[in-house]
Amino acid sequence: MKSLWNEYETLELLKQLISIASPSGFTTDIMNEIGAFLKSNGIDYKKTNKGAIIASFKGGNDEQHRLLTAHTDTLGAMVKEIKPSGRLRLVMIGGFNWNAVEGEYCTIHTANGKKIRGTILMHETTVHVYKGAGELKRDENHIEVRIDEKAITAEDIRAFGIEVGDFVSFDPRFEVTESGFVKSRHLDDKASTALLLQLMKGLKEQATLLPYTTHFYISNNEEIGYGGNSNIPEQVVEYIAVDMGAIGDGQASDEYTVSICAKDSSGPYHYELTRQLVRLAKTSGIDFKLDIYPYYGSDASAAIRAGVDVRHALFGPGIESSHAYERTHVDSLKATAELLVAYIISPMIEMED
Known part of the structure; x- marks a missing residue:
């Protein structure tokens, strides 16, 4: 598969997403924008009753599915x-x-x-x-x-x-510096949303057949705790939340690598799937950090609480000053994009009986 990373397109898309106000509960405009993006790139999708968007790419294996999610609602x-x-x-x-x-x-x-x-x-x-x-x-x-x-x-x-x-x-106050920093409110989680949209666009353009049917779920209620806990196809085995890595004292995450979460406030993420992400990063030469986020929950953990039977994991760009005037670096966005590609073309982990 050709590289799907395009820095200019990703930053332009991120700027557009961030310019649309979308606090949780007020997300019609942003979801319509995402729908328009998918439609303009020939990607079929459906909307849930809660207003989320799911786009699906059929894979070689249609019995076991994957799902990747990011959220576009904000504070x-x-x-x-x-x-x-x-x-x-x-x-x-x-x-x-x-x-x-x-x-x-x-x-x-x-x-x-x-x-x-x-x-x-x-x-x-x-x-x-x-x-x-x-x-x-x-x-x-x-x-x-x-x-x-x-x-x-x-x-x-x-x-x-x-x-x-x-x-x-x-006001988001979006800015990209000459040194590659991206500063703005609401990078959580529009940065990851932009990465998933760009990934879908690339898959469509390259007519890529993935090894497993893969769903892309853009949720709109994550900041209030239940964005991605429903409308999950029953064939989904692996569920990946693409969301920000938390940076601060005692944290391993930084603004230049992809952050893989081992545990957050909801508990540990699926051990074998998390280790698979670490192996993929190592074998692909992707800069990463393995971390624990003490005061954090994701759409993946919301799905587990809702009783969905999946293996769940979480990774994403490192975001400095979360829930304030946030910052990341294009290196972190690139590393996250690379791990996304490495993951969706890899075989599923094999679980012992």
Whole structure:
């Protein structure tokens, strides 16, 4: 199989995906974009009732299937309360720290289709008025949105069409540096989504017959815990979540290699399948790190909790500052793309009776 890695195309696709707001629960636009991408490349797919997308490539063995998944939903927020002051109180979508979005520009997506700009701030931001504001806790009681419209009362806010339950998305601020770093919010997990889309495009262009029928599942509810735990064909034996590697003190993962997860907060991943990924990386000369993510769950672990009988594993690009202003390097994206190819053309592991 020819190399399916194209740095320029991958980064351009990633930029496009990241530009579309898609906090969990507000993913229609991004899933439509993914559907349009697949259709333009001649790839058939179906949508689930939850709005996820599954595209399938028939393989030489149609009795045992593989499934690879990435998720395109992101962190975000909802309007919890319209304050008498004309400011908005928020409630989180997904797990992040309030200080990670303090000072960030945002968009309020109203039910009537308007997009209203704003800034996420501490109520006590003005240092000339609020002494000691820097020591105040960053939480839902102090964080609020200042909208960029003339609004000083709750009635003013509602006149613009804003209401409780409206989604709020954070500006991603996508940037690729000359040194190869990719900086943006929502690299988790649109980086992996871009890699799977590029992989599907390459398979279609090269008319590749894979050894096993392989499904590509783009989920849209992972950040709230249940994106890829249903609509899994019963023939699926191996289930791979392609998601970010967690970087920090005590972690092996970095921004330059593919991270293979041995265990996360849900427990160990399938031992033999994980070791197979390690062997493939070694024999293919792919730079990798084997790691444990202490506060993490994936669509693969969600599938296991749902009772799906599969061997599950997890790997993906290393992402610095997860659930904040994230960063990775093109080397990590390339290593992940290479391991994806090595995996889908390899034989399945043989389990002893």
